[in-house]
Amino acid sequence: MSIEPPADAAAPQRNPKAPPPGERTTSHYEGCRGCGDVPGSLRVRSWVGDDGVSVISRFDVLEEHQGAPGLLHGGMLMTALDDALGTAYTQVTRSAVTARLETDFRRPVPVGSTLWLRSRVDALVGRKIYVSGEAHLGELDGEVAGTARALFLEVGVEHFLRHGRPEDLEALGASREVIEAARTAR
Ligand SMILES: CCCCCCCCCC(=O)SCCNC(=O)CCNC(=O)[C@H](O)C(C)(C)COP(=O)(O)OP(=O)(O)OC[C@H]1O[C@@H](n2cnc3c(N)ncnc32)[C@H](O)[C@@H]1OP(=O)(O)O
Known part of the structure; x- marks a missing residue:
């Protein structure tokens, strides 16, 4: 399936x-292993x-992000890109999930680097959000270590109520009745 936005x-x-230019974005979910402040998170x-x-x-x-000796794991880079691209779409719309993520790995990334x-966001077509990004080594205009393109699809809160674990949803304030109603509406 294509993720090329129509012309x-x-x-x-x-x-x-x-948030306005220059401001820090908030984590879309504090339990996120991409950007949440929790053990195991990449803390993007x-x-x-x-x-x-x-x-x-x-x-x-960091050390815990290694794949090969002293080098970043490719899946970790994809996680960071997924999170960054997922944060970019929140500038445009509020709730979407990754349908497809394409990544090119251009340069090895040493442990200890930033x-x-x-x-x-490149384009919006109905529920489809076309997003792209690059990862630069060391500085914002540093060597490109990886690039990504993704298609996110807008979803309503029922996506999370229907598919998430009830205990996590309840911790976020959803009632059992609301979770049950979303599940039976499947
Ligand atoms: C609260 C904010 C959260 C922010 C998170 C940001 C960072 C983290 C991001 C993630 O990692 S999200 C977690 C990983 N992703 C998922 O778990 C999503 C799992 N997949 C799904 O739940 C469904 O497949 C999905 C909601 C994405 C789509 O199902 P739908 O039933 O809503 O849509 P459908 O399959 O009918 O497709 C709608 C359109 O998108 C197209 N499409 C869907 N998947 C595609 C794909 N993979 N590639 C290209 N096109 C795709 C599809 O062809 C169709 O095109 P047309 O409208 O033109 O016919």
Whole structure:
């Protein structure tokens, strides 16, 4: 299935409720292993870019992120990119999930380095959000270590109520009745 946006796709419009340029974005979910402040998280941190639509993210590559000796695991880079691209779409719309994520690994990334990611929404077509980004080594205009393109699909809160674990949803404040109703509406 293609993730090439159609040529006549609408340009992304900034959500007026999104944080302004330069401001740190909040984690979409505190339990997220991409950007949440929890054990096992990559602790990706993001800020809104100067244009108010793109996002800049930082990922410090540590020992526990290794794949080959002294080098970042490719899946960890994909997680960081998924998170950064997923944060970029929150500048435009509020709730979507990754349907497809394509990644090119261009350079090995040493443990101890910092990756700076730039991500943006390229186009919106109905529920489809086309996003892309790059990971730069050491600084924002550093060597490109990886690139990604993704298709996110907008979903309503029922997606999470229907598929998430009840105990996690209850901890977020959802009642048993609401969770049950979303599940039986399947
Ligand atoms: C609260 C905020 C959360 C922010 C998170 C950000 C960071 C983390 C991001 C993630 O990691 S999310 C977790 C990983 N992703 C998932 O768990 C999603 C699992 N997949 C699904 O739940 C469903 O497949 C999905 C909701 C994505 C789509 O199911 P739907 O039934 O809603 O849509 P459908 O399959 O009918 O497809 C709708 C359109 O998208 C197209 N499409 C769907 N999947 C595609 C794909 N993989 N590639 C290309 N096109 C795709 C599909 O062809 C169709 O095109 P058309 O409308 O033109 O016919």
